[in-house]
Amino acid sequence: ILNVEQSPQSLHVQEGDSTNFTCSFPSSNFYALHWYRWETAKSPEALFVMTLNGDEKKKGRISATLNTKEGYSYLYIKGSQPEDSATYLCALNTGNQFYFGTGTSLTVIP
Amino acid sequence: DTAVSQTPKYLVTQMGNDKSIKCEQNLGHDTMYWYKQDSKKFLKIMFSYNNKELIINETVPNRFSPKSPDKAHLNLHINSLELGDSAVYFCASRQRTGAYNSPLHFGNGTRLTVT
Numbered sequence: 001i002l003n004v005e006q007s008p009q010s011l012h013v014q015e016g017d018s019t020n021f022t023c024s025f026p027s028s029n030f031y032a033l034h035w036y037r038w039e040t041a042k043s044p045e046a047l048f049v050m051t052l053n054g055d056e057k058k059k060g061r062i063s064a065t066l067n068t069k070e071g072y073s074y075l076y077i078k079g080s081q082p083e084d085s086a087t088y089l090c091a092l093n094t095g096n097q098f099y100f101g102t103g104t105s106l107t108v109i110p
Numbered sequence: 111d112t113a114v115s116q117t118p119k120y121l122v123t124q125m126g127n128d129k130s131i132k133c134e135q136n137l138g139h140d141t142m143y144w145y146k147q148d149s150k151k152f153l154k155i156m157f158s159y160n161n162k163e164l165i166i167n168e169t170v171p172n173r174f175s176p177k178s179p180d181k182a183h184l185n186l187h188i189n190s191l192e193l194g195d196s197a198v199y200f201c202a203s204r205q206r207t208g209a210y211n212s213p214l215h216f217g218n219g220t221r222l223t224v225t
Binding site: 031032034042043046049051089093095097098100103 | 114141143150151152153154155158160165166200207208210211212213214215216217218219
């Protein structure tokens with residue numbers, strides 16, 4: 001079992017603040033790094049899939065970067081809105097297998 | 111149209127019973143998964159099938175048996191249910207094994223409560 005760690009575990013920010021969280025993973029057997037957004041009482045939804053070292057992806061106010069050599073990915077949210085409140089999960093894909101982190105729970109306070 | 115659908119959404123049953131959870135995807139994906147969400151909201155892989163063939167079988171009690179009649183369906187049958195089986199079970203699908211740019215698509219989960 002590969003250890004995928006996310007920090008912080010939870011985060012409260014004011015509406016309009018920008019924030020970021022970290023996903024750390026072992027570099028061996030790397031195929032892809034996924035980010036998912038998981039709202040309460042719903043199912044995880046894919047945000048980004050990144051495969052190459054140095055990848056940067058953006059969707060609206062949310063962006064992510066990837067460093068496969070040192071084994072980390074950052075997720076950034078610019079100008080947080082209450083609707084951004086959710087748990088953000090990263091998952092290391094090593095071929096057939098996915099190893100999920102425990103998530104960062106974000107609460108955006110209006 | 112729901113891409114990955116699970117039934118039932120809620121399942122309450124007594125210890126010792128046998129129950130099934132069904133999953134269907136209409137995305138044309140080859141690979142399907144079952145995940146268990148533990149009390150800390152951690153998603154743990156249970157099984158994966160690729161085009162009806164079992165490719166991942168993690169250490170789960172053999173009371174849990176997956177069945178894939180075709181590549182669009184992956185059902186989970188649980189025998190002799192125990193209190194510790196209470197959890198939310200998520201089905202997911204993916205385009206195919208080896209499609210590394212392809213994300214997982216999750217169902218809405220089945221909350222199983224064993225009393």
